[in-house]
Amino acid sequence: MTEETAELKIFFDSPKVFEIQNIKPLMGLTGLYFIFNDKTRIQYPFKTSRLLYIGMSEKKTNSIGSRLTEHFEGKSKNWGLINYGKVNQLYFTYINFEMLRKFWSNRVEDLESYFILDFVEKYGVYPICNNKSGYEILDKKLKANFIINWPYFE
């Protein structure tokens, strides 16, 4: 894609309760996933949002299903998610990478970076449970012109 690429507005699919029954069917899928609170909003620098975590799966063997299962079972040791899960009903939604493949010629990792950086732009900081300070997200302006429906999480 070039700078002239037309805007593509990205909506999120309806929220699913963060429980194993909803996670299992996502085995074998690659793409991005978003974990968020039921009601509790996080006060980010620019705006509040229920979004806690943006994650990705780049391989079918370590699919969205497996990654979410690790979070659900606490194996990912993401204490933020674990503790939010203790006091809140958590939800998740996901974007199947295949849907965007035609519009995104790079890797899933880059797509995740794109989404995270876009969130940083709008909210001032990474999602609270991403614990991310490394992996500098680069090149956003070169690759796409996604308009992400962040208000979905507000």
Added chain:
Amino acid sequence: MTKIKSINISGIRGIKDPLPLNLDNKSILIFGENGSGKSSLTDAIEWYYSDGVEHLISKETGATKGRGSLRNLFIPDNEDAFVNIHYSNNKLNATKSIDGSLRTSVSNTTDNFKEYLLATQSENLILRYRDLVEFIIATPGEKIEKLQNIIGFSAVADVRGLLKKSAGRIARNIKSANFDNQKNAQHTVVLDNLGQNAYTDDQLFAGANLLIKPLHIGKDIKSHKDIKDVLKTIEAKGDTALLEQISFYTKVGENLTEIFGNIDNIHSSYKTYHTIYTELRKDPENIQKLQLLALLKEGQSVLKNDVVQDDYCPLCLQEKSKIELIKELEERIRELETLEQKKDKLKEQGQKLKDTLRVNVNTIDGLLKEKLFKEEQQATLLEKVQQIRTSLNVFTDELKKELIAKDSIHEPSKIQINKKEISELAKQAQDTAKELTESKGSNTKFQIYTKLFQTVTAYNQYQSIKRQQEILTKQQITFQVLFADFIKRQEEALNVFLKTFSTNIDEYYTAMNPNEKIKDIKLVPIKDKNDDLVGITIEYSFFDETKTPPIAYLSESHINCLGLSFFLASVKAFNKQNELFILDDVISSFDRPHRTRFAKLLTDKFGEYQILLLTHDQGFFELVASDVKNKGWLIQNFTWSKENGVGIEKGTTDIKERILKKFEDKNTNGLGNDIRVYTEKIMKEIANNIDAQVAFRYNEINEKRMAPELLDAVHSRISKKGSELKDKANIQRLKGIPMFIGNVTSHDNEFNESIADLAAIWEDIEKTILIFYCDECGKSISIKYFDNVENKIRCGCGKLTYDWKQ
């Protein structure tokens, strides 16, 4: 609870003439030599209740469930054989008959009786020696099946199987349909045309309104109807052919994108299939052996059904313990079943792949029906699409190959579908559709029409796929939830049952084997890796270590004890209709202490039951008889003669009465032995009374000396004490009787004397005994009654006296 008042059997098995047994709801102990008709009684009762006789069923008699061998050979064809039973509840009284053409009929046709018979099917009424260990040596799977049948869980297990199968089938459908992939293909179209994706109507309408904005048609889309109206308004009739082409290429793009998304799944699924296939083929001999499985199972059934009676292998005819043989067969069957499970896994994996391939082939077939493919200009595209179908068919063909075929299936790397080519083809088609749309560059209306049309079609398609997915997922979840709940409840109920059942088994086993190192016998459920109940094993503590299964450590006698304990525990657990059971010669392998404890167990713990206890073992008969004669049991003997067939006579434990009866019947069968046993018994009593001492010896020597040494001891004692008694009681004469000489190997030596010889011997013995016993008071002389004044030994009343030196 039902008991039996009387049984009358006629013309069944060895019983030719009517054999009435008046039980009067009481237990009965029946003694009979082998071939005297005990088993005929058991067979008749089994046929009465179950319509067949299990041990008579073989390949030859299978069709009639053993009925072909049921009628006595010597009854005329026009005469009915029958079993008539009168019960404590007389509404159940019935006669079951079988005529010359093996047609059976039952006199009692009431619902009461039908219900009673039906309920009895699930009860344990008869235990034969050969059935003793059946449950113990059964495989874990057979054990659970047997228990499930008895406790009415088989229907439950069927439902469980059905639920599991249904959930599995739906899960497979969901997986092979790869709904997410299908949805993505539609999303891509929406994104491409609308510049956004749309999960909801609102999102679609908002996008559509933005799309039609440049047309200024003054209409706000708020519903699907509005979209239709807009499409109708801006439709350009002259561009139908172009629109058809755009639709065609869009569909090609969509379908190929969808197939592209499934290719990884096909490849990895085939790889798994190939791995299992190759693993199984490593040992082709094993695969060949699988064909023996049915044969081995048949062999197992032949042995278990007692088609072969003795301890030998029916194939090689070599001597072999039947239990050992069954055990070996079970091991081989288990090995092959493990192999069969792997083969089933291969089949299951093959089915999964087949389902996925079918979905893709259907997609291609649907696409190939597009009429534009008939046009010459599409020949190259047609060929490429057909090529995809061919490459899918290669996988289907591989799946058809037999496991033991000469050539193995292809390596996964050799039959890869060219993913890149499909992706490029899909992109080309999508680009063509776009180019065609843009070919009318200046015609904004046309472009918007095309985009809106494609979007709506894709969106509707997406919603339809989503609905299908939701319906199937809901069904799958429902089945899973039902299954999980079902398993939980089934396990709870089964565990409660197993606990009670195990407690009883343990109690009965311990009663027969006290102070032994086998404790805590219990039935334990076995689960597979999916947590499914697949069998039951018997677990016990042996020298404080948990062991399983029993056959590995226990002797035959202990296993028989365990078998008896299972039967008795199952009587307590399952016999709700009948308060009765039959034990047919079940103690053959028991030694004396086990027999004693078993007899005590029956009288102590099963006093309220009506027991029909049949034995051919004289010792056991006497043992039980002495225990139960004061407890209201009936005691009878079965006899058999050529002239009269099976007969009954009052059973007696008084050996003298038995001897006199045999003389009366001129029946020499066991008479010599009875006379010897009687003589020994009396001589022991006399020796005790006159204080004739026999030196201590170990038991194996004791066995060799019983009668001669007792006679010696008595002779020696009376010789020392007074000539009067010594002269009268000619003990030396008795010592010369052949049956008392050389009685070395067993108490049960056979004697071949004629009835006249035996009568003479009996006369001598009676005369000798009479010398010691008073005909007035019936008591023997005893040093208890020694007369100090007269120096005489005398009987209880003092009538019989002899000189006795101080």
